[in-house]
Amino acid sequence: MLLWARIMKFLLRINFKKIKNLLLYIIILFFSYQDINAQFGTVQGRVKLNGNYTESATIYISNNTSLGASTNSKGFFKIKNIPLGTYNIYASYIGYQNEYKKIIVNKNNQLIEINFDLLESSNSLNEVVITGTKTFKNQNDSPIMVNVLNSKTLNDVQACNLSDGLIFQTGLRVETNCQTCNYTQLRMNGLAGGYSQILINGRPIFSPLTGLYGLEQLPANMIERIEVVRGGGSSLYGSSAIGGTVNVITKVPKKNSYEINSYLQNINNKTNDKVLSANISLVSKNKNSGLSLFYNHRNRGLYDHNNDNFSEIPELNNNSIGINLFILPKKNQKLEINLSNLNEFRFGGEMVNKQPHLTKQSEERIHDVWMGSLDYQLNFNNNSSFIAYFSFQNTYRKHYTGIFPDDSLEIKNHILNPPYGTSKTRTIQGGIQINHEINKFFNGINTLTFGSEYVFDDVFDEIGAYNYMIDQSTKNLGLFLQSDWEISSSFTLLSGIRMDYHNLVDNIIYSPRSTLLYKYNDNTQFRLNYGTGFRAPQAFDTDLHIAFSGGGVSRVSLSPKLISEKSKSFSASINYDKPMEKYIVGFTLEGFYTHLNNSFFLQPKGKDKFGQLFEKQNGQGATVEGITLELRTNYNQKIQLETGFTNQSSIFNEEVEYINGLDGLKEFIRTPKNYGFSTLSILPNGKFNANLNYVYTGKMKIPHFSGSPNQLTDEIITSKPFSVVSMKIGYKFTASLIESKIEIYTGIKNILNSYQNRFDVGKNRDSNFVFGPSIPRTVYFGVRIQSK
DSSP: OHHHHHHHHHHHHSOHHHHHHHHHHHHIIIIITOOTTOOEEEEEEEEEETTEEOSSOEEEETTOSSSEEEOOTTSEEEEEEEESEEEEEEEEOTTBOOEEEEEEEBTTBOEEEOOEEEOBOSSOSSOEEOTTTSSOEEGGGOSSOOEEEEHHHHHHTTOOBHHHHHTTSTTEEEEEOOTTTOOEEEEETTBOGGGEEEEETTBOOOOTTHHHHHHHHSBGGGEEEEEEEEGGGGGGGOTTOSSEEEEEEEOOOOSSEEEEEEEEEEETTTEEEEEEEEEEEEEOTTSSEEEEEEEEEEEEOOBOSSSSSBOSBOEEEEEEEEEEEEEOSSTTEEEEEEEEEEEEEEEEEBOSSSOGGGSSEEEEEEEEEEEEEEEEEEEETTTEEEEEEEEEEEEEEEEEEEEOOSSHHHHHHHHHSOOEEEEEEEEEEEEEEEEEEEEEETTEEEEEEEEEEEEEEEEEEEEGGGTEEEEEEEEEEEEEEEEEEEOSSSEEEEEEEEEEEETTSSSOEEEEEEEEEEEEETTEEEEEEEEEEEEOSSOOGGGGOOEEETTEEEEEEEOTTOOOEEEEEEEEEEEEEEEOSSEEEEEEEEEEEEEEESOEEEEEEEEOSSOEEEEEEEOSEEEEEEEEEEEEEEETTTEEEEEEEEEEEEEEEEEEOOSTTSOOEEEOTTOOSEEEEEEEEEOSSSSEEEEEEEEEEOOOEEEEOOOSTTOOSOEEEEOOOEEEEEEEEEEEEEEGGGTEEEEEEEEEESTTOOOOOOOOOSTTOOTTOOOSOSSSSEEEEEEEEEEO
16 A cells, blocks of 8 residues: 555656646557457467577567567477568577568468578677567667677686676776775776666666675676666666666576586685586476576685785675576466575685784675565567566675774774674565557557556665764655657667656656667668666765775765756667678677766765765766777687777866865776777687687776875876786587586686786775776686586
8 A cells, every 4th residue: 555655646746737748649559559350360480400490499579578489399389369460570599690580461371481590609699688678679679779798608708707797898897996895886888886777687676785796796607698788778777777777687497407517716826716506497398387596606715916914805705596487377478486595705804813803904794685576477469468577685784894993992992892784775676567569550560668666775784883874765666658669660769758756856857768770771770869867865886885095994974965966868879780601790889978967976074083084965067978889700600709999088077076185186086088898709619619808998097095004195096007818718528428518618817917016005005996907817727517
């Protein structure tokens, strides 16, 4: 009843006079364009993978979520109740190139036979995606540009977790922000972590606290693929999606299979990092149910780079387990359940065998994270579908952040009341979504999406010894409406609006977006995009980190005058992919522009007896603009090269003071103007594989607080550019006795050992003065066993 009361309160606050035309438009779309006397057709056929019939391939019609099927064990599929008309029918299978064919369903052609033979791809250039529109779309048909990072690529670059994989996406940077605990944040198109929305299976349950360490806590073997939407085109997902959206899609059961993977990493000849992971997938004979399980264990020792007996890389002990289950009660219904638990111990600081509060300086984190979701989908024969969903995340954390004092009285107080803390966060989301496809909408096809969702997020973080506490609940009720109108085979117009009622914002926030897609031919697409977004005045991820600086502990508070931050984003892009007999070549060129109003920044507020104080305030505004270029080529499925490069500027309207007494800067800190990546995969046969990858980061401004013996003055430095080169080689063979495939692999990360050398030393170090690669040179060796 409380939820419905909030919905009614929200609706009563809407000025219906301003949107009456919109409501009339909805009514017309849903009722006036129905073809009551429509007749239907059937498509059936078989799918092969490299010449062999396969099960679990996905077949779907145009961009419709309700018209689709999966192949059985003989590769056969059948799709019924297709309204008369002209469509594209797509066949897809993970790890293979998608294929589509055009069909015409009319009164004289109501039973159509069509077959597919998909070719293996080391990295598909045109996958099926969902993040851009909340409906299934082929990448080249999606009005919103969506980049995909699949599980094969994660294996190729030897990614341990989500953090390791995201650096191989254009416009994305993952940076380490603490020398002691190594928390990470994602920067998209130059905007800090709080501007990016991270989704798990399409749901925003990546809480502010989870955002601090979650990028490292989500193991790679949990992930099926990662879909990335950059810029304001992601405003469909609400608050904090200004910079973009990353949708982590967990592994789903497709067939009976298993995989066990174990590897050892040696970090610069000083410490080891051991990982064991396992995946199991089971599907019933009639394909109406299935489940997949994953397990991951990681154990990493402390690493001290500058030999001061204080770690630069913390100790980790991580255990993760999860399940993904689907049930098809009827052919037109699907129930999906996801549940996972992430349990992590993390410690960094003085490398001694003592309790944390007896060390000279240290941070300890003990996380217990539960997250899950429940999705129900009902498809109708008249090209409509209904989706209801519920998701949650709950994190309990015990933590310590402290410096052992020098004064005898302070030592006594420290031992009696050490700065241990407790964190509790809870995120709950529920919603509904309705999709409806109109096949004769002014001679085009229009897919309408309407939905409503409610998100509750509760953050509690307290350290009694520092008189520090964040206790904040945020509640957001959102409504969204979208029209995905395929005007013709060449033009698609995506338009939509989202309305949010947030408990920390006085007025309803309207976030419209619009995108025009022009397909010049099958190989070339042009996109123009406009979108708006907002960030509510709440405690976001990086603000929850307690940092060591200036010989003490810095903390962040929120200004009582803090108001929401809003944005307007524009982008234009051209995408080209040309398949030839043995080659595939392509590129994507995109220009982007985002203007922020009332932009957030941290204002130094002096010191207290514990350390530095900062307050989150509103500035006048800021502008982020730039250009990205992606290049890709594939030769005969044996050699594939992908590269991406970003050139940008991120400027505040007015100078921002980062350190008391020093001149302010208009430039964003920790934001390079140039950065990029490149990966080269070599697959000469089915046995041998190799990968060479490269990540470049340009120079950037970094604040550096005094306090350490090696740093006597406060300053803002300009870092030097750095490059990280890594490689991996592997060999696969078949073990007939156990009916499995075995892969033995080895490699080196950061071959050139391009690690940051200028670190502070001792207990009074500025732990935020860290900006280089996440690890120094690391050699690894592993074995993977998987079903045929």
